[in-house]
């Protein structure tokens with residue numbers, strides 16, 4: 001009802017836009033350039049060490065089957081993701097989920113299956129209290145509505161000693177070790193085989209080093225009945 005009185009406008013250009021981002025401004029956001037590493041979704045700029053695989057992936061095991069990000073974390077993308085996460089702009093989950101929806105529909109291999117469930121990357125209780133919401137859960141909910149997929153939340157994020165220091169100051173190895181420690185199966189989640197669909201998509205706002213995605217995917221892949229875990233993020237730090 002309020003929308004009739006105050007029309008929804010594009011957060012970038014101010015023109016009328018039903019999802020807070022007009023087609024023109026969405027198209028101008030920096031998309032991850034191809035070719036990609038088929039495992040982690042990073043742009044390889046044609047310099048992959050092996051075909052379709054980037055050097056950053058080489059030292060790691062592969063608890064997930066694929067990861068894809070829609071946008072590069074710079075310019076307007078950085079501002080939108082930052083506002084969703086830190087400035088209580090929860091309404092931005094809708095246009096950013098729409099970006100993920102378009103990425104999903106552009107990939108026939110995943111889009112041809114209908115038996116996916118979305119799993120948001122959890123945040124710890126302290127951040128949840130401060131922010132009032134989990135931005136990944138908002139994205140998953142919006143994307144689930146657009147794709148007609150259920151959202152399940154089997155994961156929890158604990159607090160560790162390392163969290164008290166800035167994660168950005170930790171080395172890649174330390175980040176991975178911390179991530180492996182803090183992401184776990186939620187105590188309230190039933191462990192029965194039938195409780196999770198076989199194909200899961202982990203949803204998050206940003207893919208940085210992949211430590212979070214690997215840690216969460218490892219927990220999900222260990223659950224009975226799970227056959228495939230994919231990772232979908234709005235933006236990628238490059």
Ligand SMILES: [Zn+2]
Pocket residue numbers: 010011012013014015017021022023024025026
């Ligand atoms: Zn616009």
Ligand SMILES: [Zn+2]
Pocket residue numbers: 037038039040041042053054055056057
């Ligand atoms: Zn890679």
